[in-house]
């Protein structure tokens with residue numbers, strides 16, 4: 001089976017799992033810590049690992065985590081000493097999961113979670129660091145669960161790059177995840193159009209075959 005058909009099947013199975021979570025939520029392990037996901041929330045997985053293992057937050061920095069899901073990236077930013085973290089997600093179930101997890105990890109006073117279509121609920125706020133593990137693939141998403149993995153006409157990614165400069169401090173940095181089964185070329189074109197310098201920071205695979213790879217890029221304003 002080719003990589004895209006294999007990935008289609010695997011992602012559909014994951015979406016069924018996200019939907020089948022009981023109303024009280026399900027505990028999942030990620031990098032040795034426990035998180036709770038409510039039904040319809042994306043479960044933390046290997047895709048975010050290169051970002052979480054390699055990003056650097058200096059104590060006192062402000063962080064915006066776009067598409068926060070269960071909140072894992074924002075919560076690890078808190079563990080690194082961020083002074084303030086805002087997590088945004090379009091999916092109300094993700095907002096509930098991330099709010100719960102921030103509190104469970106003792107960061108209710110540091111991390112705030114808002115329901116927002118990308119930057120819509122942020123006003124003119126600026127951040128030192130912006131992290132994003134958005135859906136990698138340009139594929140029709142018919143519901144909010146599919147929207148955690150697929151981006152219809154790559155519109156969310158396109159709007160991310162059109163808007164991100166308005167929320168990043170001039171000397172700030174972006175940590176952005178993509179995959180070898182995603183749209184790396186399209187991402188590079190969007191980043192270039194947004195006057196961003198792009199450097200690969202790390203990549204990881206879930207198994208030795210390296211069939212599926214997840215890559216994190218560090219981006220700064222040129």
Ligand SMILES: C[S@@+](CC[C@H](N)C(=O)[O-])C[C@H]1O[C@@H](n2cnc3c(N)ncnc32)[C@H](O)[C@@H]1O
Nearest residue numbers: 042044048067068069089090091117118133148
């Ligand atoms: C691949 S998941 C990543 C979740 C989490 N950050 C992680 O790494 O485990 C992508 C997330 O982006 C969210 N998302 C998709 N489109 C969005 C949009 N337009 N605005 C805000 N969040 C969005 C989805 O609901 C989902 O929670």
